[in-house]
Amino acid sequence: MAKPRIPVAVFIGGSGTNMAALHYASRLADCPYEIVLVASNNPEAGGLALAAAEGVPTFALPHKGLSRAEHDTAMEAQVLAAGAQFIALAGYMRILSPEFVGRWEGRMVNIHPSLLPAYPGLHTHQRAIEAGDSHGGCSVHLVTVDLDAGPLLGQIAVAIAPGDTAESLASRVLFAEHQLYPRCLAELVTRETSPEHLVEQVRNHALALPEADEVVSHGMPCFGIIKGKKFAYVSVDHHGDGRVALLVKISGVDEQEQLIESDPERFYRPAYFGDGWIAIRLDLGRNDWDDLAAWLQRSWAAIAPRRLAAILDF
The missing domain is CATH 3.40.50.170 (Formyl transferase, N-terminal domain)
Structure with a gap:
């Protein structure tokens, strides 16, 4: 089609x-x-x-x-x-x-x-x-x-x-x-819907955060604190789902359900990641990169050591 x-x-x-x-x-x-x-x-x-x-x-x-x-x-x-x-x-x-x-x-x-x-x-x-x-x-x-x-x-x-x-x-x-x-x-x-461009945009925002690095995990670009926990993934056609999405940490199942209910086309529960993560589709186009940068920053703050979180006044 x-x-x-x-x-x-x-x-x-x-x-x-x-x-x-x-x-x-x-x-x-x-x-x-x-x-x-x-x-x-x-x-x-x-x-x-x-x-x-x-x-x-x-x-x-x-x-x-x-x-x-x-x-x-x-x-x-x-x-x-x-x-x-x-x-x-x-x-x-x-x-x-x-x-x-x-x-x-x-x-x-x-x-x-x-x-x-x-x-x-x-x-x-x-x-x-x-x-x-x-x-x-x-x-x-x-x-x-x-x-x-x-x-x-x-x-x-x-x-x-x-x-x-x-x-x-x-x-x-x-x-x-x-x-x-x-x-x-x-x-x-x-x-705006090219996987390569979308990954590059996420990379630019994620690596701008203090002490962030990138590795490949589960076949996906993955961003975390150097030698520490991970705060974001980019899923590209994961298991053939045909979607490109940013995966970030959230507070739990209640927030996950609320987000999915508010916009089921954009948000979904990422398989294998549990209730503490949400997937935000990027391949729909018209992305608000300021908003997505805020999601990355919030996810980063959720796992950043206190000494780093203080840098961004969290």
């Missing part, structure tokens, strides 16, 4: 060629995402007509007369109504408010026509030519409040040929953009 595709909204400003590349890639059988909305602050954007012709819902709202926050809120309302879990910016030239960016942290991506961190902002091809660079290119990155400064997800370098103009270089870079963006978006939307 095929996995459901992750819904994505695309914000455009003009012709929408990168939006088209994302959409046509989504028609491939193995693509993990689908485009559920194309939105713009420019009602005349050519990409809106293309999206509509392809049967993709569209939305346009001019920003004139609206504050940045008001416009972002209206755009976001359409994104949420469409059920999108990620936003891809594709030629969307309006700067987004810090509040909007913060709400979509890690779930909003952009493509930029340079090899970042070189040449953020505009006129990238001309700047690369004038600097005497051997290559231009494109970058896909997560969106942060700092312009074109988010973590990189991928790049393609494009040679600058003798006699190149900004226009001729831009035309070749655009080909590279159309190859890079769908691949990076596909990797991003599946990362």
